[in-house]
Amino acid sequence: MKWSQTIESVMKYVFLVAAVFSIAAVILICFFLFASGIPAIREIGVVKFLFGTTWAPSNNKYGILPMIVGSLYITAGAILFGVPIGILTSVFMTFYCPKKIYRPLKSATELLAGIPSVVYGFFGMIVLVPAVYRFEKIMDISGKGNSIFTASLLLGIMILPSIIGVCESALRAVPQSYYEGSLGLGATKERTIFKVILPAASSGVLAGVVLGIGRAIGETMAVVMIAGNQPRIPTSIFKGVRTMTANIVIEMGYATDLHRESLIATGVVLFVFILLINASVAALKRKQGEHA
Amino acid sequence: MHKRYLGSRILKALVFLSAGITLTILLLLIGYILIQGVPHLSASLFSLEFTTDNQSVIPALINTVIMTAVSLLVAVPVGIFSAIFLVEYSGKGNRFVDLVRMTTETLQGIPSIIYGLFGMLFLVYRLKLDYSILSGALTLAIMILPLIMRTTEEALKSVPDLYREGSFGLGAGKLRTVFRIVLPSAAPGILAGIILAIGRIVGETAALIYTAGTMAKVPSSLLGSGRTLAIHMYLLSTEALYLPQAYATAVVLLVLVIGINAFSNFIARKLTKGNI
Numbered sequence: 001m002k003w004s005q006t007i008e009s010v011m012k013y014v015f016l017v018a019a020v021f022s023i024a025a026v027i028l029i030c031f032f033l034f035a036s037g038i039p040a041i042r043e044i045g046v047v048k049f050l051f052g053t054t055w056a057p058s059n060n061k062y063g064i065l066p067m068i069v070g071s072l073y074i075t076a077g078a079i080l081f082g083v084p085i086g087i088l089t090s091v092f093m094t095f096y097c098p099k100k101i102y103r104p105l106k107s108a109t110e111l112l113a114g115i116p117s118v119v120y121g122f123f124g125m126i127v128l129v130p131a132v133y134r135f136e137k138i139m140d141i142s143g144k145g146n147s148i149f150t151a152s153l154l155l156g157i158m159i160l161p162s163i164i165g166v167c168e169s170a171l172r173a174v175p176q177s178y179y180e181g182s183l184g185l186g187a188t189k190e191r192t193i194f195k196v197i198l199p200a201a202s203s204g205v206l207a208g209v210v211l212g213i214g215r216a217i218g219e220t221m222a223v224v225m226i227a228g229n230q231p232r233i234p235t236s237i238f239k240g241v242r243t244m245t246a247n248i249v250i251e252m253g254y255a256t257d258l259h260r261e262s263l264i265a266t267g268v269v270l271f272v273f274i275l276l277i278n279a280s281v282a283a284l285k286r287k288q289g290e291h292a
Numbered sequence: 293m294h295k296r297y298l299g300s301r302i303l304k305a306l307v308f309l310s311a312g313i314t315l316t317i318l319l320l321l322i323g324y325i326l327i328q329g330v331p332h333l334s335a336s337l338f339s340l341e342f343t344t345d346n347q348s349v350i351p352a353l354i355n356t357v358i359m360t361a362v363s364l365l366v367a368v369p370v371g372i373f374s375a376i377f378l379v380e381y382s383g384k385g386n387r388f389v390d391l392v393r394m395t396t397e398t399l400q401g402i403p404s405i406i407y408g409l410f411g412m413l414f415l416v417y418r419l420k421l422d423y424s425i426l427s428g429a430l431t432l433a434i435m436i437l438p439l440i441m442r443t444t445e446e447a448l449k450s451v452p453d454l455y456r457e458g459s460f461g462l463g464a465g466k467l468r469t470v471f472r473i474v475l476p477s478a479a480p481g482i483l484a485g486i487i488l489a490i491g492r493i494v495g496e497t498a499a500l501i502y503t504a505g506t507m508a509k510v511p512s513s514l515l516g517s518g519r520t521l522a523i524h525m526y527l528l529s530t531e532a533l534y535l536p537q538a539y540a541t542a543v544v545l546l547v548l549v550i551g552i553n554a555f556s557n558f559i560a561r562k563l564t565k566g567n568i
Contacts, residue, residue, distance in 0.1 A: 126324075
């Protein structure tokens, strides 16, 4: 009897220690990133680092504004492509989808989420880049197909599953009575969905969009493979661009000293962006919870 | 009156169009890679020894299996145990539980390149594990931890309280109830989560490139560097020399991931059927 009681309480602490693990992981990640990145930012100078427009480590110039702008442009482009299609697809899955198609379509979106980013990147390289190149030729725009536009297109596809998943559950969380009430007042099904259900689910839908933003800004390999990676502020959407994530992957292999630390500092800036995005997703989800 | 119906009809068309686009993109992606890549599959691609000529996928495949095994070995027990603590051992509205949930949500939102940076700074340099399978696997273990925790939590929550009460009523202790009654009933859900995590590991690149390194051979120990299939794919596709091999490797990777996904789905469906 005594023995089993000891085991019971010992195991309880084993479980507790396991639960502490994820807290420890977050603390460690924050500590190591900030401790290794912030000294570099201090050495370069906050303003010079964040708002400097020249990235030339060999000349001791470490301005990451082109990369911040690049990440923001590509993310915005991905949202432009991905959000309308994502939201409308989730509307289809919630309100229009015949039962027989639902399961395959749901599996399809899950598969879309499971495809590795290198495979997306490869697809972008062999299909999207040549297609955009041809388009540029026709429109008489100079470019090689590696551009903000191409990367936005691909990222728009890549964030579809996250947006669809979150939006669908937000739409399903809206009480059935809203739907019936609106139909009863004589509104068409479409009017009901777009004027009643979607506004009621708005914070959940927005959480899905913000989640998509997080995915897009953090995506690395696929972007490296198709965005061109020129570290300069782009002048058109058909120009190549380098994101913060790409900057880290491309140069970390051979960087040393301050150059290396400045790459880690780029990671810190990205991390801060991600933390802000995470916080807004959490806030939006909480809001959605209150409504439902 | 007619105008309103017209608007509705346009909206409906847009909704159907979007769903069509989503499905078409997926089919196009898979179809294109399979059709273009399958002809490039050759025997030399699967030879046991890697050379610069054959660019064999076998060492990378073996590395991927080792990487997956080691990451799961760390992440699965920790993930399941912490889920047990959250669901079975702590009451609702607990401060600690909220904190754990917040941190797992944070972990889930962190992009893999940040995990890669952390792995490089902490494991590779601070703990001096060097570019190695072990560094890569531990980095991935942290990355998949939230996924395993969340799926396990959901699986545990879906076990009816009746089971627990029945077990207590028969005189079983808490621990016995958890391990003999609750965990077995939740097993399919947990397994589906683990398989999903395997899919993440197999497809991961950014977190591994500066933790596990890019050596093309199977290392002699866990402390040696080795590239996984996804990294192999990345390196091949960035070198113009090996485009045919890149196509073929993409096929291998894609088939692997589709298989893993289908298996996870299959198990998850079995679970729902079993419960209802």
